[in-house]
Amino acid sequence: MRSLANIWFLGMKELRGLLRDPVMLVLIVYSFSFSVYTAATAMPETLNKAPIAIIDEDRSPLSFRIIDAFYPPFFLEPSLIDHAEMDARMDAGLDTFALNIPAEFQRDMLAGRNPAVQLNVDATRMSQAFTGTGYVSSIVSAEVQEFAQGYRAVPELPVTLVERARFNPELNPAWFGGIVQVINNVTMLSIILTGAALIREREHGTIEHLLVMPVTPFEIMTSKVLSMGLVVLVAASFSLAVVVQGLMEVPIEGSIALFLAGTALHLFATTALGIFLATLARSMPQFGMLLILVLLPLQMLSGGSTPRESMPEIVQFIMLGAPTTHFVMLAQAILFRGAGFALVWPQFLALILIGGLLFAYTLSHFRKTIGSLA
Template identity: 45%
Template sequence: MRSIKNIFALSLKELRSLFGDTVLVALIVFAFTFLVHSAATGVSNDVKNAAVGVIDADRSPLSRQITAALLPPHFQTPVAVSREEVDALMDKGQLVFVIEFPPNFQRDVEQGREPKVQLLTDATTIAQAGLGQAYIGQIFQNELVEFLGQKDLIDQLMPVKPVIKMQFNPNGSDVWPLAIMEVDNMITMITLVLVGAAVIRERERGTIEHLLVMPVGASEIVLSKILANGLVICTVALLSMRWLVGGLLEVPLAGSLWLFALGAAVFMFSIASLAVMLATLAPTMPQYSLLMMPVYIIALMFSGSSSPRNNMPEAAQWISEYWPTTQFVSLAQNVLLRGAGIDLVWPQLAAMSAAGALFLGYALFRFRKMLEQQG
């Protein structure tokens, strides 16, 4: 009971210290609102309303048929341009794609001469440019098959057709996964910042000497910092997921928010323990920041939140398989996007708990060493 009372009293001290720091409070609010919203809506990997210019030197029914097939929402209504205008319009960003039909295009197609159509692309937005080229190529293929009346012939040559069904995200919306993953990323970053700052602040302000003369142990000090900051982070993350992601951004959260909150709490415990461990290695906040950022960036890149882990080299997948960030990203995707229950995500919870216990054990060892040096 004495340890529980000490942890409770120290946690209240940490909460007063946190809420007394206006900059940190503003950072938390900013990270879980504006940054989440801008990451989900500000960057899109899909082609939307791309401006298309057409240089039609053929003016045949086939060229007009292909041009008319460039439809919203991927493309804007194509506009006719001259060859002399193309460079200026693309330099100004007013056109993303320019299609140039050569003279006698339809006649050459009917005679099987394989005429060449030039496609100019503004590759400054490389993801959209690559997808847009693929979309335009598919449109050309479909329209040429229909114009030449070869649809039945192709059906006979290829009797087996792939049928693609999108599960868990039928519209292929970028907002759904990006918003959820950004909340996960903010939990990682803010936990590292807050818990690390809480440890280093004691040393920089000289209050570590006050703790040394109090009847409290190193484990009670560390746990109070983890619990106090973790309570704030988990609460703000849950509110952001419910009202910003599920409300303002209209992402359908398929699974239980409380199961996600449980996973976030376990994940926060492991990352907070890591933050304490890193804070004992850096004597000042600037040095801690230089140590924290590479850890955060590497963990983010290997977690699968920004790129699929299946696309990574096997060695990278093996090394990062049981990292807390990797397990939490998997848990969040399974629960919130696929509606998984505790029976499917308990391995992720167990892996994060084990990693947190290892981090906490070493953090307590380093923290006691730090207190001995201070004493």
């Protein structure tokens, strides 16, 4: 009972310290509100308002028809330029696509000579370049075929393909982006808050005060893990309810309570990781550098941004030791596909094991760090 009381009072001290830190409070609010919304809506995966320029050397009804086929929202209104302007505009980043329709294009097409149309692409804009090339090719081919036929018609295929998009029937990238951003921010904030809490103790000299009090390293560490984990858990719940479901109107298929239970286990591991990084760093700038080295691989290779199946097998195997991999798997299964505990229990078990190992190892290292200060 005395140990629980010590953890309670130390945890309340951590929460009061967080309330007196306006920078951390702003970071928490931003990460689970504006950050979630902007990440989901500011970077669409589909082609949107791509700038295109067209060099029309033919000036025929067919070339005018092709020019008129490019319009918002996929493309901006085409800019009609000449050869001399094309390279300069692409070098300046004004155009992602430059379509060159050669002279006598319509005559050669009607004569069956298979004329070539050149498409120049600014491949530094990787997302638009990859998707937009297919759009441009389809648009030009469709306009040429309809012009040659003399009428607009949809060709009948021998097989009818019926699409049924499950879990995201609108194919809306914001549904995916908003939830993934919440998942990523849970990991980021849990590591930052616990690590910053320990470094703040060291910089303010209050860690020495704790050493002369009748508290153990286990109680000190547990209080930081529980208090900071609770803050992140409440913030994530607010973000899912208000920002994701309320503002963005993203449907949640599964149980929020089950997801929060998995989040709590994930926080048990990542908060311990944050304390471990703080024991290695001697100042907040050092902690920030360590955070970059650890956080980026955890988020990029856990399967949240890209499927794990597309990664090298050695990377997939190594990342099984990271709590973020199992957290992303259970979060996507619950929130996207409505999975129950019967399907995600292996991820729950993995988080318990990884969290226990991280906590035990960090506690051992934390004891040594406090012993050196004493």
